[in-house]
Amino acid sequence: MKIVATLKRTPQRDTRMKLTPEGALVVDQVQYEVNPFDELAVEEALVIRDKFGGEVIALAVGPAGVAEQLQTALAMGADRSVRVETDQPLDPLQTAHALAAAVRKESPDLVLMGKLAIDAENGQVPLMLAELLGWPHASFASKVEVAADQKSARVTCEVDGGLEIVEVTLPAIITTDLRLNEPRYASLPGILKAKKKPAAVIPLAEVGELPAPSVSVAAYRTLPPRQKGEVVGSAEELAEKLLTKKLV
Amino acid sequence: MSDEYLYDLRDGQFVLFEQLRIQRLFELPQFSEFTVGDIEMILAEGLKFCQKVLSPTNKLGDKEGCRWENGKVYAPKSFHAAYKQQCEAGWMAMSTETEFGGQGMPFAVGAALGEMFIGANPSLSMVAGLTRAAAELLAAHGTPEMKKKFVHKMVAGEWGGTMCLTEPQAGTALGDITTMAHKRDGKYYVRGQKIFISGGEHDMVDNIVHLVLARCEGASPGTKGLSLFVIPKYRVGADGKLGEFNDVTCAGIEHKMGINASPTCQLVFGENDRCEAELIGSEEQGIRLMFDMMNSARIGVGLQGVAMGSWAYLLALNYARSRIQSPEMKNVRDAAAKSVPIVKHPDVRRMLATMKALMEGGRSLLLHTSFCLDLAAHSPDAEERERLLARAELFTPICKAWCSDTGYEAATLALQTYGGHGYLHDYPVEQIVRDVKIASIYEGTNGVQALDLLGRKVGRKGGTTFLALMGDIQKFIDAQKDHPALGAQIAQFAGRKEKLEATTMNFAMQQMSGDLDYPLLSATPYLRMFGNVAVGWLLLEQGVVAHAALERLAADRQATTAEARRALIADNADARFYDNKIKTAQFFISNLLSQNEHMAALIASGDRSPLEMSFEE
Ligand SMILES: Cc1cc2nc3c(=O)[nH]c(=O)nc-3n(C[C@H](O)[C@H](O)[C@H](O)COP(=O)(O)OP(=O)(O)OC[C@H]3O[C@@H](n4cnc5c(N)ncnc54)[C@H](O)[C@@H]3O)c2cc1C
Numbered sequence: 001m002k003i004v005a006t007l008k009r010t011p012q013r014d015t016r017m018k019l020t021p022e023g024a025l026v027v028d029q030v031q032y033e034v035n036p037f038d039e040l041a042v043e044e045a046l047v048i049r050d051k052f053g054g055e056v057i058a059l060a061v062g063p064a065g066v067a068e069q070l071q072t073a074l075a076m077g078a079d080r081s082v083r084v085e086t087d088q089p090l091d092p093l094q095t096a097h098a099l100a101a102a103v104r105k106e107s108p109d110l111v112l113m114g115k116l117a118i119d120a121e122n123g124q125v126p127l128m129l130a131e132l133l134g135w136p137h138a139s140f141a142s143k144v145e146v147a148a149d150q151k152s153a154r155v156t157c158e159v160d161g162g163l164e165i166v167e168v169t170l171p172a173i174i175t176t177d178l179r180l181n182e183p184r185y186a187s188l189p190g191i192l193k194a195k196k197k198p199a200a201v202i203p204l205a206e207v208g209e210l211p212a213p214s215v216s217v218a219a220y221r222t223l224p225p226r227q228k229g230e231v232v233g234s235a236e237e238l239a240e241k242l243l244t245k246k247l248v
Numbered sequence: 249m250s251d252e253y254l255y256d257l258r259d260g261q262f263v264l265f266e267q268l269r270i271q272r273l274f275e276l277p278q279f280s281e282f283t284v285g286d287i288e289m290i291l292a293e294g295l296k297f298c299q300k301v302l303s304p305t306n307k308l309g310d311k312e313g314c315r316w317e318n319g320k321v322y323a324p325k326s327f328h329a330a331y332k333q334q335c336e337a338g339w340m341a342m343s344t345e346t347e348f349g350g351q352g353m354p355f356a357v358g359a360a361l362g363e364m365f366i367g368a369n370p371s372l373s374m375v376a377g378l379t380r381a382a383a384e385l386l387a388a389h390g391t392p393e394m395k396k397k398f399v400h401k402m403v404a405g406e407w408g409g410t411m412c413l414t415e416p417q418a419g420t421a422l423g424d425i426t427t428m429a430h431k432r433d434g435k436y437y438v439r440g441q442k443i444f445i446s447g448g449e450h451d452m453v454d455n456i457v458h459l460v461l462a463r464c465e466g467a468s469p470g471t472k473g474l475s476l477f478v479i480p481k482y483r484v485g486a487d488g489k490l491g492e493f494n495d496v497t498c499a500g501i502e503h504k505m506g507i508n509a510s511p512t513c514q515l516v517f518g519e520n521d522r523c524e525a526e527l528i529g530s531e532e533q534g535i536r537l538m539f540d541m542m543n544s545a546r547i548g549v550g551l552q553g554v555a556m557g558s559w560a561y562l563l564a565l566n567y568a569r570s571r572i573q574s575p576e577m578k579n580v581r582d583a584a585a586k587s588v589p590i591v592k593h594p595d596v597r598r599m600l601a602t603m604k605a606l607m608e609g610g611r612s613l614l615l616h617t618s619f620c621l622d623l624a625a626h627s628p629d630a631e632e633r634e635r636l637l638a639r640a641e642l643f644t645p646i647c648k649a650w651c652s653d654t655g656y657e658a659a660t661l662a663l664q665t666y667g668g669h670g671y672l673h674d675y676p677v678e679q680i681v682r683d684v685k686i687a688s689i690y691e692g693t694n695g696v697q698a699l700d701l702l703g704r705k706v707g708r709k710g711g712t713t714f715l716a717l718m719g720d721i722q723k724f725i726d727a728q729k730d731h732p733a734l735g736a737q738i739a740q741f742a743g744r745k746e747k748l749e750a751t752t753m754n755f756a757m758q759q760m761s762g763d764l765d766y767p768l769l770s771a772t773p774y775l776r777m778f779g780n781v782a783v784g785w786l787l788l789e790q791g792v793v794a795h796a797a798l799e800r801l802a803a804d805r806q807a808t809t810a811e812a813r814r815a816l817i818a819d820n821a822d823a824r825f826y827d828n829k830i831k832t833a834q835f836f837i838s839n840l841l842s843q844n845e846h847m848a849a850l851i852a853s854g855d856r857s858p859l860e861m862s863f864e865e
Contacts, residue, residue, distance in 0.1 A: 018819075029821050071289065185301065186293045188338035188351050195286060 001054035001150055002108040005045040005078065006099060007038035008060065009069045010119045023219030034069045037114025040176040043183040045112050046077045048146055055079040057106060061098045063087045067199065074194035075186035081197070082106070086204040091215040096128035101207035103133060108171060109150065115140050115175040130173040137173035138166050142180050146170075251676045253303035253368035254562040255295055258825055259608055260360045261288060263615045266793050267786075270356050270619055276626050279354060287357055294361045297339060298368035305330045306369040309509030310679050314450070316501045321449040321511045327372055331452050334376065335405030339365065341380050348387050348395070349403040355625075359551060359618040363611065366548070367555030370683050371509035375408060375447040377548050382409025382459050385541040386478065389528050397484045398457050407480075408456040411541060412442040412515065420696055422535065423470040427462040427517065429477060429525060436525040438462050438477055439518035441499075444690075448513030449481075449498035455490055456481040459541070460517065460525065461534050468532065476534035477525035479517065495523040506682030542691060543644050547617060549691045550647035553655025554610040556684040560662035560677055561603035567666055567675075568596055590665075599661045604828075605836040606654040608790070609783035614651060616786060617643040638713040642705045643782065649697035650779030652687035659684050698771035701778065706752060707759075714752065721745055721785050733795050733830050734788060737837035741784050744841050747848045748781045754852070765859055773847040784841045791833030794826035801826070 009032040011017065018026040034042070045056040058073035060066045061084040070081040084098045103111060116123035130137035142163070143156035150170065157164045158177045168174070186194075204210075232238045242248045264270050265284055273279045309324040316322075323331075334340060343358030344350020366373045383402035386394055401407040418424035427440025440462060442448075449456065458479045467473035483491040495518050502512040517523045529537050568591035576592055579585035590596045617640050624637035659681045663670035670677045688694045706714050725742045729735060751774065755767045767774075801823050802808070807816040817823045 068289070072293075075289070075293065185297050185333075185337055187336065188290065188294075188342065190338075191286070191290050191293055192281070192351070195283075 001048060001052045001110065001146070002057070002106065003045040003048055003054065004057045004059050004103060004106060004108040004111045005038070005041040005073065006059045006111065006113045006125075007042065007069055007073060008035045008114070008117045008119075009033065009062065009066050010035040010117055013118075017220075019220050019222060023221060025220055032065065032069065034072050035114050035117045035119075037116060037118070037176055037178075039114075039183040040178070040180050041112035041114050042073045042076055042078060043181045044141075044144055044174075044176060045110075046184070047181065048110070048144070049079075052146065052150060054109075057082055057108065059099065059102055059106075060084070061086060061090065061095055061102075070199065071194050072186060074197045074199070075191040076184055077190060079197060081199045082202065083199070084202045084204060084207055088204075090210070091213045092122050092124035093128055093214055094210045096125050096132055097210050098204065098207050099125070099129050100132040102202060103129070105202075110146070110153070110170055111135075111173045112144075113173060113175050115177055126173050126175045133171075133173075135172050136168040137175070138168050139175045140177040141174050142177050144174055144180070251303070251307055252299050253306070253364075254559050254566075255298070255364050255367060256558065256562065256608075257291060257295055259611065260291060260363070260615075262790070262794075262825070262829075263612050264356060264360060266797065267612065267790055268356065268615060268619045270354060270622070273354050273356075273622055273626065276628070278352070278626050282353075290353075290357070291360060291364075294339065295364050297334070297337060298364045301330050301333050302365065302368040302372060305372065306509075307676065307679065309369065309371050310506075310683075311508075313503075313508040314501055314511040316498065316511075319449075319497050319499075321451065321498055321501055321513065323450045323452050323511065324509050327509065328452055330369075331372060331375070331405070334365075334372075340376055340405040341383070341403045344380060344384060344403055345387065348383065348399045354622045355618040356615050356622055359547065359615055362548065363551050363555040363558075363614075366552050367559045369509075370552055370556065371507045374507065374510045375450065375452065376405065378411060378447050378545070379405065379407070379409035381541050381545050381548070382411060382457060384544065385459060385537065386457075386528070388540065389537050390478070391526075393486075394478060394526065394528070397488060398478065398480070401455070401488075402457060406454060408447050408450070408453040410445050410447050410456060410458045411538065411545070412445050412448070412458050412460040413538065414444045415441060416443055420693060422461065422474065423472075425461055425463060425474060427460065429462045429464045429475060429527075431465070436464075436477060436527055437518060437521060438479060438523050438525040439521060440516075442515045442517070444502065445513045445515050446510055446690075448511065448515045449501075450511045454482075455484070456496075458496065458515070458517075459528070459538070461538060462517075462525070464531050471535045473532055474534035474538075475531045476528045476537045478528055479523060479525045483524060495520050505685060506679070507686055543641070546644050546648040546691050546697075547614060549687050550610070550614050550649075550651035552687045553652035553684060554607055554614060555655075556680050556687075557603065557655035557658030557662075558607040558611065560659040560680045560684075561600070561607050563675075563677060563680075564603065564662035564665035565591075565600060567669075568600060571667075571669075573667075596665060599665050601832070601835045602840065603658040603661050605787065605832050605840060606658050606783075608832060609787045609836060610651040610654055612786040612790060613643065613779070613783055614647055617647050635713075635716060638709065639717060641708075642701075642713050642717065645697035645701040645705060646775060646779045646782060648691060649688070649694035649701075649775055650783070652684070653694060653776070655684050655687060656681070694775075695772060698775040699768065701775050702755060702767060702771045707756065711752075711756070718745070718749055721781070724785065724789065728788070728792055731792060731795070734791050734833060737791075737834050738788060741781075741788060741837050741841065744784065744844045745781055747844060748777055751777065751848055751851055766854075766856060769856070769858060770851040773850060777844050777847045777851075780841050780844050784837055787833045787836045791830045794829035798823060798826040798830070 012031045012033050049056045056078040058070050058078040058081040060070055082102055084102055113126045138155035138157055140158040141155045142158050145154045152167055152169045154167050271284055274282050305326040308326045312324040314321055341350035342353050342361050343355050346352040379402050383399050387399050402409050415425055429436045429438045460477045460479050461474045463473050464475050480494055481496050483494045485491050497516045499514040499516050569589055571590045572587045573590050574587050575585035576588055620636040620640040624633050627633045663677045663681055728738050758767050802813055805816055807813045817827045
C-alpha cells in the first residue's frame with residue numbers, strides 16, 4: 001500500500017506565545033515539533049505499511065524549517081518525504097489545494113491526517129482535501145482496519161458519547177484521534193538513516209493556481225489574567241454567591 | 249509539580265558546538281556522515297526518550313527496589329519494558345563501534361547523551377552502562393571467538409555485563425583479592441566470592457557476562473598477580489546458543505541509601521567447582537586491562553554527578569520561580585508589602601548561582617575530556633593524539649571526583665532551596681541526593697582518585713602532561729587578559745593557576761625529600777584545587793565565547809545603547825543565555841575559585857596534626 005501521512009509543525013507544547021503590541025505573533029524564537037495528531041497519523045501509516053508492505057510518504061506544506069519535522073517522520077520510519085515549499089501563511093482552503101496537488105501526483109491508497117493542528121485548531125483541511133479529491137473520509141479514528149484486499153477500511157470513529165463504525169472505500173482520507181495509537185520514538189539508527197532518505201521539494205508555483213485567501217487573522221490578543229479564586233465555607237454560601245452575582 | 253527529568257539542552261549544545269567545536273570531527277573519515285543538525289536532532293530525540301520513557305520509571309524503581317528470592321533477582325516491574333525500548337531504539341551503545349552493532353558516534357556526543365540517560369534513571373542506566381563498558385573491553389582485548397560470542401549480544405542489550413573486582417576484604421586494596429583460577433584439562437575454573445557487583449544478577453536479560461579479576465595458582469601477590477576472566481552466567485556454545493548453568497550464584501543483594509533499583513549483588517563463583525572461565529589477554533595482565541574499562545567508567549561516574557546535580561539545579565530553579573515567600577528586604581518595613589517568589593531573595597540566588605556554575609563547569613570538563621578522547625583516537629596529527637590522550641588521563645580522576653563531589657553539593661543545595669518541601673518524598677530532590685551520593689564512592693573512592701592524581705597522573709612523563717596543560721591555560725590567559733567583560737576575572741584566575749603550579753612543585757619536592765605522608769594528607773584538597781582551576785579555565789572560555797556571540801547578536805539587532813542591550817537580553821532567549829554565561833564565569837572566579845586560596849594556604853601550612861593524633865586507640 002502507498003500511504004501518505006500529512007504533517008504540520010506546531011509550537012512545542014509548553015510554549016507561551018508572545019505578541020507584538022500590534023497583536024502579531026512573535027515567532028522568531030519559537031521551537032516547533034510535529035503536530036501531535038499528525039504524529040499519530042505517521043505512526044498509523046507505519047503500522048499499516050508494516051502489515052501490508054508498501055511505502056509511507058510524509059507530506060507537508062511549508063517553509064524550509066518544516067524539513068526538520070519531516071525528518072522526524074523519516075526517523076520514525078517513513079520512506080520518503082515531500083514538501084510543498086512556501087513561506088506564505090496559507091489559509092485552510094489554500095493548504096488543502098496545495099496538498100491535493102501533491103496527493104494527486106502520488107495517487108496513494110490512503111491519506112492519514114491529524115484531526116486538527118494544535119496551533120489554530122481549525123480542523124478544516126482534511127475535509128476540504130477529501131472534497132477536492134472527491135474521496136470519502138472518516139474522521140476522529142480510534143481504530144483503523146484495512147481490509148485484506150486493501151480495497152476498503154473499517155474505521156472506528158470517536159463521536160460524542162460513543163463510537164461510530166464506518167466503512168470507507170479506498171482511496172480515502174482518515175483523520176486520527178488521540179486513542180488511535182502511541183507514536184513510537186525515533187530510534188537512533190532511524191535518525192541516522194533518515195537523512196539518506198529521499199526528500200522532495202515542490203515549489204508552490206508547481207501545484208497550480210491557489211484560490212484567493214478566504215480567511216486571514218486580523219490580530220491576536222492574550223486572555224485577561226485570571227482573577228484570584230476564593231475559598232467559600234459551605235455549599236450554601238457558594239450557591240448564595242452564584243445567585244447574587246447572577247452566575248446561575 | 250512534575251517529576252520529569254530535566255536537561256539543559258541549550259547548554260549541552262553550547263559546549264559541543266560553540267565552545268569545543270566538535271564539528272571539527274565531522275571532517276574526519278570516521279565521522280564524515282554527521283552534521284551539526286544530525287547531532288542536534290539526536291540530542292533532542294534522546295532527551296525526549298529519557299523524559300517520556302525512562303524518567304517515569306525512576307521514582308517507581310526507587311520505591312519498589314530490587315527483590316532477591318532463591319538466587320534470583322527481580323528488577324522493578326516498570327524497568328523491563330523501558331529497558332527493552334532503550335535497547336530496541338539503539339540508545340544502548342551510542343559511541344560503540346558500528347562493527348559491533350554500536351552507533352559509532354563521537355565520545356563527546358555519547359557523553360552528552362550519557363548525562364541524560366543517567367539523570368533520567370541512574371539505576372537502570374547503570375545496568376546499561378556497565379554492559380556497554382564490559383562489551384567494549386571484550387571488543388578491544390578479547391579473542392575473535394569471545395567477540396563473536398559475547399559482544400554483539402551485549403551491545404544489543406540482550407545480555408548484561410558486569411565488572412567484578414570487589415571482595416569483602418578487598419575494596420580499595422585490590423591486591424588482596426583471593427578469588428582463584430585453576431587450570432584443569434586446558435580450561436580455567438574460578439572459585440571465589442565477590443560483593444557489591446552492580447547488575448550481577450537480574451531478570452531483564454537472558455545471560456550475564458561477568459568480567460572477573462582473579463588470581464591464577466602460583467601467581468605473584470598483589471595487584472600485579474591478577475588476571476582478567478570472562479565468565480558468563482550460562483555457558484555459550486560455539487553456535488552462540490545458551491548452554492549449561494555456569495555455577496555463578498547470587499547469594500543476596502544489598503539494601504542501600506540510594507540507587508535502590510540497581511541490584512548490588514553478592515556473587516559466588518564456582519561453589520560446585522564448575523565455573524568455567526576464559527582468560528582475557530594473558531595471565532597477570534588483569535589489572536591493566538580492567539583499568540581500561542575503569543577509565544571510561546570513571547568518566548561515567550563523573551557524568552552521574554553532573555547529571556543528577558544539574559537536574560536538581562533545574563528543579564530548584566523552577567521551584568524558586570514559583571514558591572512565594574517573604575517580601576523583598578527593601579520592603580520589609582512595609583506591612584502591606586507582598587511576598588515574592590523566593591528566586592528574588594539574595595541567599596536563594598547565591599544557591600542557584602553556585603549550582604549553575606558547578607554543574608555547567610562540570611559538564612564542560614566532562615565533554616572536554618571526552619572530546620580529548622575523540623581526538624586522541626582519530627586526529628590525523630600524531631603529536632595531538634598523544635598529547636590529548638595524556639590530557640584525558642590526567643583529567644579522568646578529576647572528572648570522577650570533582651564532578652561527583654560537586655554533584656552531591658549541588659543536589660543538597662537544591663534540596664535546601666526547596667526548604668522543608670525538599671525533604672519530603674513528594675518532590676524528586678531527596679531521591680536525587682540519595683542517588684548521587686554513591687558516585688563519590690564506587691569506581692574507586694574520591695580519596696583514591698586524589699591519590700591517583702597526585703601520585704601517578706601529575707608526575708607522569710616527568711610532569712610534561714601537567715606542564716603542557718598549564719601552557720595551554722597560560723596561552724588562554726595571555727590572549728584574553730584584556731578582555732572587556734572578563735579581564736578582571738582572568739587576572740584573578742592567573743594568580744590561582746600560579747598557586748596550583750607552585751603547590752604542585754612543592755609536593756614534588758616533598759616527595760623527593762622522602763616525606764610521603766604529608767602530600768597524601770593534602771591529596772583531596774589538591775584534587776579539588778586542580779579541578780577548580782580546570783573548571784575555571786573552561787568557564788572563562790565559555791564566557792569569552794558567549795561574549796563574542798552576544799556582541800554579534802547585538803550588532804545584528806542594532807542594539808548599540810546600554811538600554812537596547814538590556815531589552816535584547818530581556819526578550820531574546822539566546823542573548824539571555826550568553827549574558828548568563830558571562831556572569832556565571834564571573835561568579836565562579838570571584839566566589840568559588842577563591843576557595844583555592846584557602847586550600848593552598850592549608851596545604852602550605854605544614855600542619856601535620858592529623859598524622860599525629862592518636863586515633864588508633
Ligand atoms: C552501590 C555500589 C555498587 C558497586 N558496584 C561495584 C561493581 O559493580 N563492581 C565492583 O567490583 N565493585 C563495586 N562496588 C564496590 C566499590 O567500588 C567499593 O565499595 C569501593 O571501591 C570502596 O571499597 P570498600 O567499600 O571496600 O571501601 P574501603 O576500601 O574499605 O575504603 C574505606 C575508606 O578508606 C579509604 N581508603 C582505603 N584505602 C585507602 C588508601 N590507600 N589511602 C587513603 N584512603 C584509603 C577509602 O577512600 C574510604 O574512604 C560497588 C559499591 C557500591 C556501594
